[in-house]
Amino acid sequence: MTTFRKVASDFYVAPQLEPADFAAAAELGIRTVINNRPYGEAPDQLADAEARALAAAQGLAYVHVPVVSGGILPDHLAAMRAAIDGHQGPFVAYCRSGTRSCHLW
Template sequence: MSVSYQSLAPDFAVCGQLQPSDMAELAQAGFKSVIINRPDGEGGAEQPQSDAVLAAARAAGMEARYQPVVSGSVTQANVVDFAALLQELPGPVLAFCRSGGRCTKLFQSAQNLASDQSQG
């Protein structure tokens, strides 16, 4: 597999920037959904537009969502939205941004949010 990703849970993984051409490989690897957390244009002209990645993911048979989150500025609203996507989308889910770090933070924060809600 040419796409390198890190599993954070049995049904969730993160990775860095993906290309539209990576979507079929991810579907073959068993992923059912993709979340894009990198805003369009953040990486300059080399970064593929989210629309192209979303279309390729859907063409490969996966669900796909665009939830842009600014690097270094993850908000509580971002976490709530991300947690909702994790509830909505079929797993396993792969989320990506520039390096995977933002997605990791979102996932960990969403897990904490769920834990807080179940205790409260």
């Protein structure tokens, strides 16, 4: 199971989530999952549609704010802010290692 790192009272970051992690997130009280991985970043990552379905099955909101590693731009920060402002927390944001999601937060 993936470890969720708490960076604020209502915000966690994590590396790539596995299917079982969506249930763990719901048990932790997380309400919204934010995926910061671009499509096809790695062959073993969950597809966006699969992650969205896993989140929905747990009653979690899901937002995709894809950002290439090392390529955070002002538009990405604005999209992340909109995702947070437009959904209920607590949140977990994930990417390959969790670092990109932490920088976006």
